Amino acid sequence: MNGDKLTRAFDNDWIGPALVSLVAIVVISIFQPSFLSPFNILVLLSAIAVNMLIALGQLVIIAVGQMNLALGSIGGLVAISFAAMMEIWQLPPLLAMCGGLAIGVAAGMASGYVIARTGISAFIITLAGLQIFKGINLGITEAQPFYGVPQSVKDFGNLAMAGPIPWLVLPMIVAGVGMWAIFNRLRIGRYILAIGGNRNAAELSGVNLDTTVIWAHALSGLLAAGAGMMLVARLQIGHPAIGEDWLISSFAAPVIGGAILSGGHVSVGGTFFGVVIIAIITQALVLFAIDPFVVQIVLGAMILWAVGINRLRELRVARAKA
Amino acid sequence: MSAALEVSHASKSFPGVKALDDVSLTLMPGSIHALLGENGAGKSTLIKIITGLHRPDQGEVTLNGQPVRFANPRQAVSAGIGAVHQERNLVSRFSIGENIMLERLGAHALSVIDYGKLHEEAAKWLRLLDLYIDPRRPVSSLSVAQMQLVEIGKALALQTRVLLLDEPTASLTPNETQVLFGILRRLRDDGVAIVFVSHKLEEVFGLCDTVTVLRDGRNACAAMPLKELARTDVVKMMIGREERIAKRAPRPRATTAPYLQLKNVGTAAGHRDISLSIRPGEIIGLYGLVGAGRSELAKAILGQVRRTAGEMLVNGKPVAIASPADALHRHGIGYVSEDRKQEGLILLHTVLGNAGITVWRSLANALGFLRDRSVIDRTAPVLQQLEVKTPSVYQTIGNLSGGNQQKVSVAKWIAAGVKLLIIDEPTVGIDIKTKAYLHDLIHELAERGTAILLITSDMPEMVDVADHILVMSGFTIKGEVENDRNYERVSQAIMSFIHSSAAA
Amino acid sequence: MNSAIRILALSAVSSLLLAGAALADPQTKVALVPGGPHPYFSAWEQAGKDAVKDFGIGAADYRVPQKWELSQQSQLLESLLSQGYNSFLIFPGDAVGTTPVVQEIVENGGQALALAGCLKDPNPALFCMGTDVANSAYLGTKELIKAMGGKGSIAHFTGFLVDPNTQLRIDAVQKAADETNGAVKVIQVIADIDAPQPAEEKINAYLAAHAAEVDGIVTTAWVPAVTAANALRKIGDKRIKMVGIDHDEVVLKAIKDGYVNGTMLQNPYGQGYVGSYVLDKLRSGCTIKDSAPWAKNALTAKFVDSGTVFVDASQVDTYVDAMRGITKTLKENFDKDFLACK
């Protein structure tokens, strides 16, 4: 196909964050040469792999013009269920994984269904969902982690596939390519973006709003489940606290990657480099022994900065057309 | 052959107002049918019925002879009734082709989209509309005219046989309008039935075959061929002749110093060289059709629209009003909004809460405390004088009739003792009795020395109430008419100003 | 309708009067309450059950707050007091923040002692029993320095800053290093990582960058010990020496495989078992001797060391006997020196 298809595939949102992460890598490796050591790359890529699924989980909800506060607690619930299935019911890892993904999708569909049917703002429903799923998590684990994670799962979470590339990168690639395909090639992805872009136009064009919103939340649940189980593998423990700190980074990466919060425009590539930037900054702060909580300040500032830029871009487009 | 679309004896009423009363419209295939009518004539309600947003209380809608009942707009679209509204119904970040083919992206949720075939198919429709643009381009990069054509293309792709265009030429350049008309004529020849809704009479006469005019929710005429009508006949039908000729004597032009003066004012909304002055006790009328820029001018006076040129004087002193709060508390200027539900009132709150909103600040004691008692003392006399019928001042205002609501939205400014009151379309959707009552009230206010700027497109109301009339069109003042209450003369003078400007 | 409201109000008041007397329960009911969910305290549950079996205590229940959060622990303690528990073994969520709720327990006829972590004086607890964390950290660092051949640089991974013991451990490790007057330096202290996710991120990130400059690792908190042991196994060259803490099977296995030189055992089981015993005794007539030989630490003047022992590869299979031995001597000391019973 001609050039147009190419430019459309690589929308220009990812170029900015890509450059920033490149510069960051170069600068840091100058001050700290061990930044590029194989072991460090392994650790960095593992963090990026997990956070990419978390960011994609929020991205698919931002695309439909909503927000998902329950992302973390769905991830946590799936994490402990995954570990429990392996420890208590002695299920083989693959079967437990399918069980985990099913739980994630079910939880996502439940909140999607309530949001779609009642028309109540996604914020409040997913806030209630956050508490309910976290409550179920605590009810099952009574705040005690599950230790019975089989060695095969532990290896998947920590060993390298080739050189410094960890196995965890596999699910990231599958999820990244999968979501890119959904957003750019599958009908459900275009319908999700259509609702986010112009809800009324979508409705008039025969897009079934309710089912599409439920689909979006199901995908979000699936991705949260994936991230939760990847963390169980990496931490080698089914810990009830998994997912508690996902909220901020799940918004920061997509927004840095050029996603429009009112919905309708997302960039999987941009989100990936958003995740890379956050991972680099988090690690840099540890390397330079800066207070770890500075990350929170930086993330908050980056959200405001990215939102501000998107807002300016919208105003410029609006003014150009008026 | 049977009518493509027929609305027969439709009636529709909302709480407090009867929007449509026994209205009919027949639309023959292969014809362009104009739908005309002033604000509040029920035009928008009829459009909503045709496009399936509302259902008529009585009467029925038939499509190609069969009666239909649309639960939602989607059903109307799939039944072949396409519509191009003012607000764009396109997904701006999608490509042109994808917008056109949004209906048929794929059989089921997970089907892969073949963009090659999709854009080829879309290009076919674009060529039909002489729009030679790459269908891959995102809609956000198009001009308004091009977007409109894409929407028409989208309707055609859905095998639309009935196409409704609502004010399509509002933001088009003259030659873009001609391009659009050429396409509409070609569609008409292909047998598509088109409903053309516009305020520009010269466009209607240039393009349409038949016309339906609505006034006060009823048919002024139904599907009359335009060939048999002159422009003035249509205008007469639109603005109607009020039997009750004004009984008020014309009032001599007051000679006191003007309270508000605008000197060749220009605004960001597009006003150019606006000059007017309003004296205390005087009622200045601002007549114009929808889109003439009258409400925007009012907003400019209140500081909600940025003033880019000229000067504004209050009591002879130049002022810069930053916000409605500034206008009210510093200069005593009030504004009765045309959009009662959104901008006029707070439906959730009580009558007292709405009537007193403008006086809270002045009634509060040093500490900012304020008891209902002092608010009631200030507002009850005004509510009583306006005969507002409400079970109590604590009644939620949303439960009151349209007429009573409008009385309260005027009462709050009277209670505030404003020196200049701008009233925008005061009697839209109001019953006849209350309408007459409001006219008397406006006169009474003027008698008591309040300067009034009356914005309306209801000709009889203008002639009955205003002392001096400014005619506005296309964001500029076209001319002034002294009001000697002679309906015939004054309405002709106004009409000539409006049409002269349009033709120029 | 009004009458219905009146009936409801009356029934509420009457139940109030009726239940007033529930609190004075003759039987000893002990509650073992940690600061939040953490593997270290799981031994308390078994200790409580054994104490009930061995000493015929009314009840000795292990109750865990849902989160490592001060108000959660306070809310649980208040609830337990209302449920009729009259004796409390508490790991303070905060050296000062837990004092008010202990004050309320004492004011309402209960008794409490700080376990495995101390409250800052003055405080209403009877006394504080736990590992002499400073001494344990000091001994552990000494062992590490010995294993490192007396020179090099140490990284210290420790627990929550909110945990009263953390600061004591940081100072103790620094003291041990200073005694080598320069030969051994503490080049990095990473705190606030006593949970799997932060531990994983911070320790791996640090080792990834600084493994070359580090010769020895001392960990004075359960989870960092496990994560560091796994990290050293991943690096695999056994160059970096490490002394861990507590008895997680990952750490013990790493000791066997030679990746970790040894671990400083604490005695959570003994703390829970002997603590329940002492509280039961105090409710059945015994009192604390004025001449009790209290030890002292940075937080409190009434401290009892529940014992610590360094376990290296040789004793790693027999560490359970060592712990049981310490518990037995601890109980005997209490009977002999601390309790005066009629």
Added chain:
Amino acid sequence: MSIETSTPAVPEAAGGTSQFQKILFSNEFGLVVLIALAFTAFASALPGFSAPFSLFAIGRQIGIDTMIGLAMMAVIVTGGLDLSVGAIGVSAAMVFGWLCERLGLPLSVSIPGAILFGALLGAINGYAVVRSGVHSFIITLASMSIFFGVMIFLTKAEAFRGLPPEVAALGRLKLGGKVSALLAISVAVCVALSVFYRYTTLGRRVLAAGANPRAAEVSGVRTGWMFIACHALTGALAALAGLMVTARTGAAVPSMAGQLGQDWLLPAFLAPVLGGTLLSGGRVAVFGTLLGAAFVNVITAGLLQLRIGEFWIQACLGLMLLAAVLADRGRHVILRRRGLV
């Protein structure tokens, strides 16, 4: 009515029946019944539940949750929300600790200082929301992590433990032998707020701006400043809540509201929404928030003491929030059907 004219005067008070009926179906009455039922049920099942200490402890927690609920209510009035309530509360408490301990200022200075600091942070949120036009969810999501991050960075996550003894004493203070001083403070603030919303011009203008910003703006209300005032009030009330938690624990601890202050999100929404505050803005239920907090805490205390309910409390509270929100939607639909909204 002084002016005797022919037309009938507009009656002021509503007719007899509808006034009582209004109370009967009001949210507050429903909560009172629920609280009474739950209390008697738990009191009969659990001997220790209605003991003086238990009531005191529940009362104190009600006081704290009410204050957190009031803080969120003050911004829900504008139709927006504030995720940084917890972060502001903790930051204000740490500033209080810094003023008392590090600078040694008397309580009479450090308490108002902390509250003003909270109001300042709230005002910053408000200004950012009004100026940027971006939804308050995103602005306060970002400010949540910025405020918390800066606080932790400056305090090095160290708690202030050397506070004057009066602070911890206040936390344990029993007024009249049974009622916790913190609950009394919250009730007093409720009274003040209901007077504010009902009897001051600022309060009425805030309600008007929240119910219909465009109509209020055209009627001479500076809606921009009203929203900033609401966010500032939220900040001040959050600071007060932070001080109450500090009084309860006797120390200003950075983790009092959990990671980034997110632990406060549930009580912050649960109490006002249960109490009848409309999420779409324009209507407050001040005492409803108090009753909402009371209902939540009676249930929580009961489940905690029932042993079986211990770990299922959070799930139960989540379901309660969902039920309250569905009820709020139901109420909204009724209002719309009667053309009120």
